[in-house]
Amino acid sequence: MATIIDADFVDYLIVGIYFAAVLGIGLMARRHVSDSVDFFLSGRSLPAWVTGLAFISANLGAVEIMGMSASGAEFGLPTVHYFWVGAIPAMLFLGLVMMPFYYGSKVRSVPEFMFRRFGTGAHLVNAISFAVAQLLIAGINLFLLGSIIRALLGWSLWVALIVAALIVLSYITLGGLSAAIYNEVLQFFVIVASLAPLTLIGLNRVGGWDGLTSRITAAAGDNPDGPSAGDQLNSWPGNALSGFESDIWSVVGIVFGLGFVLSFGYWTTNFVEVQRAMASDSISSARKTPVIGAFPKMFVPFITIVPGMIAAVLVSEIAAVKAGETVPGGASGDGVAYNDSLLYLMRDLLPNGLLGLAIAGLMAAFMAGMAANISAFNTVFSYDLWERYAVKDRADDYYLRIGRLATVGATVVAIFTASLASNFSNIMNYLQTLFGFFNAPLFATFILGMFWKRMTPTAGWVGLVAGTTSAIAVAFLSEDAFGSASTGLIPIGGQGAAFLAASVAFVVDVVLSIVVSLVTRPKPASELVGLVYSETPRELRTDPEEHTYPWYRRTAPLAGLALAMVVVLNIAF
Numbered sequence: 001m002a003t004i005i006d007a008d009f010v011d012y013l014i015v016g017i018y019f020a021a022v023l024g025i026g027l028m029a030r031r032h033v034s035d036s037v038d039f040f041l042s043g044r045s046l047p048a049w050v051t052g053l054a055f056i057s058a059n060l061g062a063v064e065i066m067g068m069s070a071s072g073a074e075f076g077l078p079t080v081h082y083f084w085v086g087a088i089p090a091m092l093f094l095g096l097v098m099m100p101f102y103y104g105s106k107v108r109s110v111p112e113f114m115f116r117r118f119g120t121g122a123h124l125v126n127a128i129s130f131a132v133a134q135l136l137i138a139g140i141n142l143f144l145l146g147s148i149i150r151a152l153l154g155w156s157l158w159v160a161l162i163v164a165a166l167i168v169l170s171y172i173t174l175g176g177l178s179a180a181i182y183n184e185v186l187q188f189f190v191i192v193a194s195l196a197p198l199t200l201i202g203l204n205r206v207g208g209w210d211g212l213t214s215r216i217t218a219a220a221g222d223n224p225d226g227p228s229a230g231d232q233l234n235s236w237p238g239n240a241l242s243g244f245e246s247d248i249w250s251v252v253g254i255v256f257g258l259g260f261v262l263s264f265g266y267w268t269t270n271f272v273e274v275q276r277a278m279a280s281d282s283i284s285s286a287r288k289t290p291v292i293g294a295f296p297k298m299f300v301p302f303i304t305i306v307p308g309m310i311a312a313v314l315v316s317e318i319a320a321v322k323a324g325e326t327v328p329g330g331a332s333g334d335g336v337a338y339n340d341s342l343l344y345l346m347r348d349l350l351p352n353g354l355l356g357l358a359i360a361g362l363m364a365a366f367m368a369g370m371a372a373n374i375s376a377f378n379t380v381f382s383y384d385l386w387e388r389y390a391v392k393d394r395a396d397d398y399y400l401r402i403g404r405l406a407t408v409g410a411t412v413v414a415i416f417t418a419s420l421a422s423n424f425s426n427i428m429n430y431l432q433t434l435f436g437f438f439n440a441p442l443f444a445t446f447i448l449g450m451f452w453k454r455m456t457p458t459a460g461w462v463g464l465v466a467g468t469t470s471a472i473a474v475a476f477l478s479e480d481a482f483g484s485a486s487t488g489l490i491p492i493g494g495q496g497a498a499f500l501a502a503s504v505a506f507v508v509d510v511v512l513s514i515v516v517s518l519v520t521r522p523k524p525a526s527e528l529v530g531l532v533y534s535e536t537p538r539e540l541r542t543d544p545e546e547h548t549y550p551w552y553r554r555t556a557p558l559a560g561l562a563l564a565m566v567v568v569l570n571i572a573f
Helices: 009-030 037-046 048-057 063-075 076-085 089-105 108-120 121-151 158-205 208-222 231-232 245-267 271-278 283-297 301-314 316-322 338-349 356-392 396-423 426-450 457-477 496-516 555-572
Strands: none
Touching: 009 158, 009 356, 037 063, 048 158, 048 271, 048 283, 063 076, 063 301, 063 316, 063 356, 063 396, 076 245, 076 301, 076 426, 076 457, 076 555, 089 108, 089 245, 089 283, 089 426, 089 555, 108 271, 108 356, 108 426, 108 457, 121 158, 121 338, 121 356, 121 396, 121 426, 121 457, 158 208, 158 301, 158 338, 158 396, 208 231, 208 301, 245 426, 245 457, 271 283, 271 496, 283 338, 283 555, 301 316, 301 338, 301 496, 316 338, 338 356, 356 396, 426 457, 426 496, 457 496
């Protein structure tokens, strides 16, 4: 079949060199894996700058690259809310408030923290739901990685998926979390170097920022059902993104649904991210990990969303899709979609050499995302499911073998879950729906249990189950959160449906947890030290040496600087 990207020898050479480096890191990391803590948590030995970059790189997968560029092409500037409202505040909260509990309690995973706080019921619900979520999200990253290989080589999607899965599987199985983290640091720089030229060359081609805004304004009239130019070129009130016609409800949906429930639910309870901080060498490094990651995170929109906006006016196929037309082709072979924006922009803008670097960058992004999902899955499966409920009290090397086998199994399953992602023209709709199911109720349980010592173990699992069930019910009642299976009884779709499902899940979880806690028995206060804020002495929540560091090495001043910068960005755009 015809390929989307016309690469030559130098492009393939660059991609080949990158893959050799990835496998080399896996082989080197293998030498340092002697037990399960080395494999699953890098021996808790990594410095803050490494875990900080890995923290943000682990998130630079399908969500950041294809999903955000797709939303940039479809909605324009309101997509920045996923970063400046829907990420940075929650990342800073994680570093300042929650990491001391995760790291100080010496748990090996987020579900294990749930076990200590609430017992078996909440732990089992959390571990299973997390494992399922990671398999689904790994499939998204794998689908997009396979799409790149298909666009480059013209292979069938299934062959491309299998080849992509084998590449990721090789270095995770060899070196565990250390291989994933050091590859994520490498991938961060490769991703930035590969995507920045798309923004710079694209803006030059359209006549700078003013030229881009003019062309978006001119094209907005091509599809009367699409977002207006004003909605695309101003981040607030964000009606195009939220799906609400009312400006007030749009702001409420973005601030509460995205900025609080979905964002805090994702960043503060998602073990994929927390695992990177837990691999650091001290409680101070663990706290600084998400704060360090916040600085590059706030500038990622300029290399993901802006290229999507450029593609919507510069690439004829994407412009036609935005005008409401059906265009054959695309990376999936089933028609051009917004997810293809970067691929077509690379085709139209980049010369050979830079094209190879961009291809390597996209592959790096999807591999980083999938590797993060798989490494988190194998930890939770081995520690929280297999060791606790299936085979107990075996030697450490047994659970190390189970972790490697779980890695293989998860990769195989991801090949099949990848097919689900192909049903969504904008991958962000699918992802936000998943986050509403799994992260929103988990955050409600976490935040209530961490700050209210009266919350009981029974309330923990009841709230989780009820919150998840309510989010699924809203998705079925919405216009399109479950595709054709949705009934449309609630007249809202797209991102707005995900915001609504997450908000309902959060509220239902909190209300039921409070009601159940008032009629059931709580744990004694002596069992809540290190798990509940009011019962944990300050010296257990902070590094006693941190006050001696210069300001740029202390968590609170760095977090304050990051927050001030993101406020300025929100005002400017």
